[in-house]
Amino acid sequence: MTAPELILTPTEMKKADLEAVASGIPGVELMRRAGRAVADSAEKIVSRGGTILVVAGPGQNGGDGFVAATVLAERGYRVSLSLLGEPDRLTGDSALVARDWKGQVQRVEDAAFHEADLVIDALFGTGLSRDLDGAARHAVDRMNGSGRPILAVDLPSGIDGETGTVRGIAVKAGRTITFAARKPCHLLMPGRAFSGSIEVADIGIGREILSAMGGRLFGNDPALWLPTLPKPGLSSHKYERGHTLVASGGATRTGAARLAARAALRIGSGLVTVASPPEAIGVTAAHLTAIMLKGCDGPEGLHAILQDPRLNALVLGPALGVHANTRAMVAVAVHARRSLVLDADALTSFEGLASELHGAFRHAPTVLTPHDGEFNRMFKDHPDILDPESKIERARRAATYTGAVVLLKGADTVVASPDGRAAINENGTPYLATAGSGDTLCGLIAGLMAQNLPAFEAACAGAWIHAEAGARFGPGLISEDLAELVPGVLRDLLR
Numbered sequence: 055m056t057a058p059e060l061i062l063t064p065t066e067m068k069k070a071d072l073e074a075v076a077s078g079i080p081g082v083e084l085m086r087r088a089g090r091a092v093a094d095s096a097e098k099i100v101s102r103g104g105t106i107l108v109v110a111g112p113g114q115n116g117g118d119g120f121v122a123a124t125v126l127a128e129r130g131y132r133v134s135l136s137l138l139g140e141p142d143r144l145t146g147d148s149a150l151v152a153r154d155w156k157g158q159v160q161r162v163e164d165a166a167f168h169e170a171d172l173v174i175d176a177l178f179g180t181g182l183s184r185d186l187d188g189a190a191r192h193a194v195d196r197m198n199g200s201g202r203p204i205l206a207v208d209l210p211s212g213i214d215g216e217t218g219t220v221r222g223i224a225v226k227a228g229r230t231i232t233f234a235a236r237k238p239c240h241l242l243m244p245g246r247a248f249s250g251s252i253e254v255a256d257i258g259i260g261r262e263i264l265s266a267m268g269g270r271l272f273g274n275d276p277a278l279w280l281p282t283l284p285k286p287g288l289s290s291h292k293y294e295r296g297h298t299l300v301a302s303g304g305a306t307r308t309g310a311a312r313l314a315a316r317a318a319l320r321i322g323s324g325l326v327t328v329a330s331p332p333e334a335i336g337v338t339a340a341h342l343t344a345i346m347l348k349g350c351d352g353p354e355g356l357h358a359i360l361q362d363p364r365l366n367a368l369v370l371g372p373a374l375g376v377h378a379n380t381r382a383m384v385a386v387a388v389h390a391r392r393s394l395v396l397d398a399d400a401l402t403s404f405e406g407l408a409s410e411l412h413g414a415f416r417h418a419p420t421v422l423t424p425h426d427g428e429f430n431r432m433f434k435d436h437p438d439i440l441d442p443e444s445k446i447e448r449a450r451r452a453a454t455y456t457g458a459v460v461l462l463k464g465a466d467t468v469v470a471s472p473d474g475r476a477a478i479n480e481n482g483t484p485y486l487a488t489a490g491s492g493d494t495l496c497g498l499i500a501g502l503m504a505q506n507l508p509a510f511e512a513a514c515a516g517a518w519i520h521a522e523a524g525a526r527f528g529p530g531l532i533s534e535d536l537a538e539l540v541p542g543v544l545r546d547l548l549r
C-alpha cells in the first residue's frame with residue numbers, strides 16, 4: 055500500500071525547499087530541475103519544432119520559466135519569452151538562470167499569444183502576495199482570451215496557493231505542473247478548476263523532508279484510511295460489527311433517517327436501529343426490514359434507549375426538527391459518550407449557539423457534517439472561525455473549538471480533526487447534490503464508527519465511498535441508489 059499523499063502549504067513548501075538546500079542541493083539546482091520538468095511536460099503537449107511562448111514573472115516562478123525556455127529552445131522548439139517587469143530587476147537564482155537564456159526578452163505587453171502552440175504561464179507561483187492589477191492583470195486576461203493551450207508552472211497565476219481563491223483574476227490552465235507535492239490550491243475550489251490536470255514532478259526533495267515540514271494535510275485517498283477498514287472474518291459476529299442508532303423525525307419526516315440507517319447497514323454496521331417518535335412508528339415500520347425499530351420519545355426516550363451499551367454509534371440530525379428538543383437530544387448523546395454523527399437539524403438547532411458546543415465533543419468520537427450554510431449559521435457569532443479565507447483553516451478551527459471532527463461539505467469537502475490533521479476530498483461528483491445525499495453520508499460515517507473506525511478515518515472513508523458511489527451511478531442518481539452502490543465500492547477497496 056502506498057503512503058498517503060502529503061499536501062504542503064506554500065509556507066511548508068518554502069521550508070522544505072530551505073531544508074533541501076541545507077541538505078546539500080543548491081537552490082539554483084532545484085530551480086533547474088523544476089524548469090526541466092516544465093520543459094518535459096511541455097514536450098508531451100507540443101511536438102518538437104512547435105512554437106512555445108513563456109510568460110515569466112519577477113520571482114522564482116519566472117525563474118522556472120527561464121529554465122524551461124532555455125531547455126525547450128535547445129530541444130528545437132521555437133521559443134519566445136515575455137517578462138513582466140525589467141530583466142535587470144531579477145534577483146537570486148532567477149537572475150542566474152536568466153543569463154542562460156540566449157533569446158530576446160520581450161515585454162509582456164508584446165507577447166504574441168495567438169502565434170503560440172502552447173503558452174507556459176510562469177508569472178506567479180506560491181509567492182503571490184496581492185491581487186493582480188495593471189500589466190499582470192492585462193497579461194492574464196489576454197492569455198485566457200487567446201484560446202491557446204496553457205501549461206501553468208506550479209499553479210495558475212492569480213490563484214492563491216494556500217486557499218485556492220482567485221486574487222482578482224487567474225490563469226485558466228489546461229495543465230499544471232507542480233513540484234515535490236501538490237499545494238492546497240490544487241484540490242480546493244476554485245483553484246482546482248483553474249489548474250486543469252495536475253502533474254507532480256519530483257525535484258529531489260525527499261519524503262522525509264516533506265513529511266517533516268508538512269504531514270498534517272492529505273489528499274483524501276484510500277491510503278489514508280484503508281488499513282482501518284474492517285474486514286469481517288468467518289468467525290465475526292454481528293454484535294462485533296457494532297450497532298448504529300439513527301433518530302428519526304416525525305410522521306411526515308421519516309425518510310432521512312431511513313436513508314442514513316440503510317447506509318449504515320450497507321457499510322457493515324452489524325445492527326442498525328431507527329429510533330422513532332411514537333407517532334411515526336407505523337409509517338417507519340412499513341418501510342423497514344433488516345433495520346430494527348424502537349419507539350423514542352424525545353430526549354428522555356433517547357436516554358432510556360442508550361442504557362443498552364451495545365448501541366455504540368448514533369446519528370442525530372436528519373429531519374429531526376430545528377428546536378430545543380433536538381439540542382436536548384444532542385446533550386443526551388454527548389453525555390452517553392457514544393460515537394456520534396451530527397448533521398442537518400442537529401447543527402442548525404445550534405444557530406448562533408455554538409458556544410454551547412465549546413469543547414463538548416472532546417470525550418467521545420464525534421463527526422459534524424455541515425454544508426457551508428449550516429456551518430455559517432452555527433458559527434455566526436464566531437468570526438475567528440468563519441473569517442479565514444481557507445476552507446481548511448475554517449474547518450480546523452471549528453474542530454479545535456468543538457473537539458469534533460468537522461467534515462465541511464462541498465465539491466471540495468474538507469475533513470478536519472481536532473488533532474490538526476485535515477484531508478481534502480476530490481472524487482465528488484455534481485450528481486451527489488441530490489435530496490437525501492447528506493443523510494446517506496452520515497449513515498456511512500456512523501456505520502464505520504460503529505465498527506470502531508476512529509472519527510477522522512470514518513469521516514474520510516465515508517466521504518470517499520459516498521462520492522465514489524455517486525460517480526459510479528452518474529446521471530439520474532437519487533439518494534436511494536447510494537447505499538446500494540456501496541457493496542461494489544467496498545468490494546473493490548477490500549480486494
Ligand SMILES: NC(=O)C1=CN([C@@H]2O[C@H](COP(=O)(O)OP(=O)(O)OC[C@H]3O[C@@H](n4cnc5c(N)ncnc54)[C@H](O)[C@@H]3O)[C@@H](O)[C@H]2O)[C@@H](O)CC1
Nearest residue numbers: 071085088112113114115178179180181182183184185208
Ligand atoms: N519552493 C521550492 O521548493 C521551489 C520553488 N520554485 C518556484 O518558486 C516559486 C515561488 O517563488 P517566489 O517566492 O519568488 O514567488 P513568485 O515567483 O510566485 O512571485 C513572487 C514575485 O512576484 C511579485 N508579486 C507578488 N504578487 C504580485 C502581484 N499581485 N502583482 C505583481 N507582482 C507580484 C513579488 O514581489 C515577487 O517579486 C514557486 O511557485 C516555484 O515555481 C522552484 O524554483 C523550485 C523550488
Ligand SMILES: [K+]
Nearest residue numbers: 175178207211
Ligand atoms: K504560474
